[in-house]
Structure formats: C-alpha cells, structure tokens
Amino acid sequence: MRVFFPIFVFAAIVLLAFVAFNTMNRSNQPVLSGWRGPVHASASLAANIVGSTDVSSQQGLIGVAEPQGRGLSDSLVPTGNPLGVANTVMTQGYGVGTHAPAAVWGAIDLAIDGNGDGKADPEGTWNQPVYATHAGQVKITSNSWPAGNHVWVTNELYRTGYAHLSGFAVSDGQWVNPGDVIGYIGSTGMSSGPHLDYQVWVWRDGQWVNQNPLDYNVFAASGR
8 A cells, every 4th residue: 555555646646737737728729619699699699709808709700690581682572664764654553544443453554755745655665675673484475455465574472564565575484684675565455555564463461462563663763
C-alpha cells in the first residue's frame, strides 16, 4: 500500500490537470451556432447577441429559421395595362351593358385613342398588341361566342381573359410572363368595333370569382 498510494495520487493529479486544461481551451474556441430558441424567438435572440459582452457569442454564427411557405410571386398577380400604352381609353365600364351581371360577364372594354381627341380611335386600335398582365398558362379559344378569339392566362390563384382578338401570338398550353405579347386587338365575336374585353378572376373558396379590373392598376402604367 505504501508503494502504490503516491502513484495513485500522482495519476489523479495529472488527470485533473488534463481535464482543466481542455476545459479552459474549449472556452476560447469560436461558437458555431448561437441558436437558443424557436422561430418566434428570433427577435429576442438578436437582441441578446447584440447586447452581450460574451465575445465568443458575438462572433458566432446565429442560426435563426424563418417560417417557410410557398408565397405568391408578384409576377402571378395581374397588374398594369394589357395594351401597354398611355393613350388607352375605356369604352365600357365594369358590370354595365354587356358586362352585366358582373359575376358572370364582369369586364372592361379598352381601346386606343390614336388621334388625341380622348375617344377610342378604330384605326389606331386595330391589330395593336395585347400583353399578358401576369404569369400563367395560356388557353386559346378561336371563333367563340360572344368572346370571339379569346385567351385565358391562368395560374394557381388568378386568371385573366382577353377577348375579341384579331389573332394570337401564343399557343395553347404555353407559359407566359408579364409583358409577353399574347395577341392583337380585333373585333371578333359579339363586337361592334375593335377593342379588348379584359377580365380578371381570383380563385376563392373553391371557385373563380370575378373582379373589377380597375382594382388591378389598369391605368397605372404608361407602357412596358
């Protein structure tokens, strides 16, 4: 016993010194993550780090998760003028005349004032390009009644309709983006002169619900 006791004590002292050295050394190593809570704690987490006097925590990488979701890209929401020019005029409003009832036929009629008198100019309107106001997939219907040559542009939440076209610039099933030319103004179907019948619909509660296109900045843009 007298021989081995000092050896045991010496070994214990060496082990304690080794553990103490490693502990002190680890405290000086950089922090790889300052994560200290769930998503909703991100604000308090940032405040704690900024106000902290602990250098290692300030230098650490702060991992704050953001809520995940599909979201809706701005390109999918209809906006702007489908004729793309400042001299656009409205020849028939929403929910009146042939656009009534609005829930079924709600639209506005657009044409171009080509001579500056503030009124629709047939000569200046014929065959002018029509632009998609949002991203979506194209559905073409030719020679329909009352819409004539008609284009739907549809995505998961919105669809827009473009009627009375003289011709198409897209094909069935094609994906278009805002500003893409989809057709040309005409007077096909039930129409008394060249104009664009423009509709906006939103998918709500499992069905398409007609909207007033004037709520989607039709006259806000002067061009593309």
